[in-house]
Amino acid sequence: MLLDFNSEKPIYLQLAEAIEDDILRGIFDEETQIVSTTEISVNFKINPATAGKGINLLVDEGILYKKRGVGMFVSSGAKEKILNKRKEGFFEGFILSLLEEASKLGISKDEIIKMIERGNER
Amino acid sequence: MNNTWKVSKYLISDFKKSLAIYYGIMLTLTVVFVVMAIRLVNRTTGNVTIGGLGSASLIFLFIAGLNSFKTNFKFMQANNVSRKRFMAGSVVTLTIVSALMAVIDSVITVILSTIIPYEGFFKQIYNSDFFFGDVIWSFASLTLFAFLGFFITMLYYRCNKLMKVVVSISPVVLMILINLINDYKMGIVRIGITKFFTWAFSLNSLNPYIAALNTLIGAALLVALCYLLIYKAPIKD
Amino acid sequence: MSLIEIKDITKDYGKTRALDNISFTIEPNKIYGLLGRNGAGKTTLLNLLTNKLFPTSGDITIDGETVFENDKALGKVFYMMERNLYPETLRVKEVFKWTREYYPSFDIEYAGKLADSFGLPTNKRIKSLSTGYSSIFKVIVALASNAEIILLDEPVLGLDANHREQLYKEIITNYSEKPKTIIISTHLIEEVAELLEEVIIIDNGRLVKKEPAEQLLAAAYTVSGEASKVDKYIEDRKFTGEQVMGKFKSVVVLEEARHKDEALANELNLEFSMVELQKLFISLTNS
Structure with a gap:
């Protein structure tokens, strides 16, 4: 887990993404406990409310769930949820802007696909 | 009131050491007196009387009063104790110490006067051997001196x-x-x-209780002045 | 509960006005940063809050009760002062013991553990502590007091980088385990920036800002690039904190980050970044 305090992105969003990354990479498996809010805030020296906000974001999305008196756990199916979310983000963030830029430059759909294949070969 | 007692608890513990040293010295002096007195009595006809240990206690409490303001005030401020609570604690402490010393001094007087021709202030002025009279009168004088010392330091503390x-x-x-x-x-x-x-001091009618009462009124006046002086007192080094 | 209300507080020292009609509320169980330049009135405010000083006018209450000469309200607050008020001849462990008399929830065991972890021998007398250890000692007493409100005035004064880091972590651990109101007055803004939930900025005795840190930082952003182009971007915008290095220029734009004009910035080849609390502070207090 890494946070960038100089980034334009708010810390709690960075934290949520960092946890998602760790779930994708298998550092936190589904149905296992993740580090506590306290540990996170102490480790990064960030306000516990900020850490809590990041965690709650993932709880709202069903990626994490709370076991009373125990702590935070990764939901089953969390990995898939994250992947779907990221794919959606990939589509909106990259593909749509790619298509927009391509139409400005007059690049056809076939050409784009060829470019992608060329990129893949490298 | 709970808090006042907690203030006193610290102040008394702060007093303990100097009180122990003081009575250590007094005990040594007493022994010296006794030895000297016995020798003198042997040599002369036995008309010599010794006195004056009481004045040492008055001076001790006066100085203790002088020294028991600043450090303690700051420590109580560090613990967020209000000024009036600190004053209440100080008054209780100085009163308790005065009472304790009055009893100890009166007991010493009784012991000394039975083995050597010793006379305390009380006997010298009021010509009485009544133990509780001595205690009450000594207590009143000691509080007066203690609060006089306390008042003087506070007066200096508040002055530019x-x-x-x-x-x-x-x-x-x-x-x-x-x-x-x-x-x-x-x-x-x-x-x-x-x-x-x-x-x-009721020197005409030689009534020690009137004297004690007057002295206590004097001490109470000093306490009242101290309460005025602690009002909005700043913290100084 | 431990709601602090500061109502129309003015404090004069002779003819100088140290605090000028300040009013705000401090809600319970948050970590606050009290920020201000030297002489802005931070310590005066903390001293007024704890009955060390008395206001020229106005009142301060905790849960509705005035703090002035009121032991009930004062007992809810522990104030770690920059100056040392402890008797010099007392030992560290004796201070622990006595503090428990006035703060009944004081945790002696925890204080001892903290002292151990910072390498502070509890047998030492107060007068023999170095500046750094004097700070450590006072912060330990404050954290162990378990008071509902803890005021820390320059808590890391004289501490080396390792001890500072350790201290910040300890503050968070302590807060997480037993939530309480913590007000940190400091000029080392960068170090504590992420620690703070709310920020109180005072300048020249006046309250400049009292806002959640996140909101404060979201209300501004930095734009940088070639000077003339930056000027074009900020033409119709409120800004502050201009920094010029040759042809390069960066300014703090005082509008919410979500209102920034990405298209214009793209066209002008400008870069956005988040404003740092420290920079925002400087621009807000540079008068």
Whole structure:
């Protein structure tokens, strides 16, 4: 887990993404406990409310769930949820802007696909 | 009230050490007195009387009063104790210590006077051997001296540099002034002062309880002045 | 509960006005940063809050009760002062013991553990502590007091980088385990920036800002690039904190980050970044 305090992105969003990354990479498996809010805030020296906000974001999305008196756990199916979310983000963030830029430059759909294949070969 | 007692608890613990040292010295002195007295008695016919241990206690409490303000005030401020609570704690402490010392001193007087020709202040002034009379009278005098010391430090504490000088020379100026008036008005001031002390210490009727009462009123006045001085007192080094 | 209300507080020292009609509320169980330049009135405010000083006018209450000469309200607050008020001849462990008399929830065991972890021998007398250890000692007493409100005035004064880091972590651990109101007055803004939930900025005795840190930082952003182009971007915008290095220029734009004009910035080849609390502070207090 890494946070960038100089980034334009708010810390709690960075934290949520960092946890998602760790779930994708298998550092936190589904149905296992993740580090506590306290540990996170102490480790990064960030306000516990900020850490809590990041965690709650993932709880709202069903990626994490709370076991009373125990702590935070990764939901089953969390990995898939994250992947779907990221794919959606990939589509909106990259593909749509790619298509927009391509139409400005007059690049056809076939050409784009060829470019992608060329990129893949490298 | 709970809090007042907690203030006193610290102040008393702060007192313990100096009190122990003081009575250590007093005990040594007493032994020396006894040894000396026995020798003197052997040599002479036995008419010699010794006294004055009581004045040492008065001076001790006066100095203790002088020293028990600043450090303690700051420590109580560090613990967010209010000024009036600190004052209440100080009054309770000085009163308890005075009472304790009055009892100890009176007991020492009783012991000494049985083995050597010793007379305490109380006996010398009021010519009485009544133990509780001695305790009450000593207690009153000790509190007066303790609060006088406490009042003087607080007065200095509240003064700026200029006021400190004024307060320091004022007794001298007052003395000179009194002497001048005294000389000019043919001893009227001296007579007045003598009258006052005769009345205050009940030297005519030799009633130690009236004297004790007057002394306690004096001590209470000093306490009242201390309460005025602690009002909005700043924290200084 | 431990709601602090500061109502129309003015404090004069002779003819100088140290605090000028300040009013705000401090809600319970948050970590606050009290920020201000030297002489802005931070310590005066903390001293007024704890009955060390008395206001020229106005009142301060905790849960509705005035703090002035009121032991009930004062007992809810522990104030770690920059100056040392402890008797010099007392030992560290004796201070622990006595503090428990006035703060009954004081945790002696925890204080001892903290002292251990910072390498502070509890047998030492107060007068023999170095500046750094004096700070450590006072913060330990404050954290162990378990008071509802803890005021820390320059808590890391004289501490080396390792001890500072350790201290910040300890503050968070302590807060997480037993939530309480913590007010940190400091000029080392960068170090504490992420620690703070709310920020109180005072300048020249006046309250400049009292806002959640996140909101404060979201209300501004930095734009940088070639000077003339930056000027074009900020033409119709409120800004502050201009920094010029040759042809390069960066300014703090005082509008919410979500209102920034990405298209214009793209066209002008400008870069956005988040404004740092420290920079925002400087621009807000540079008068």
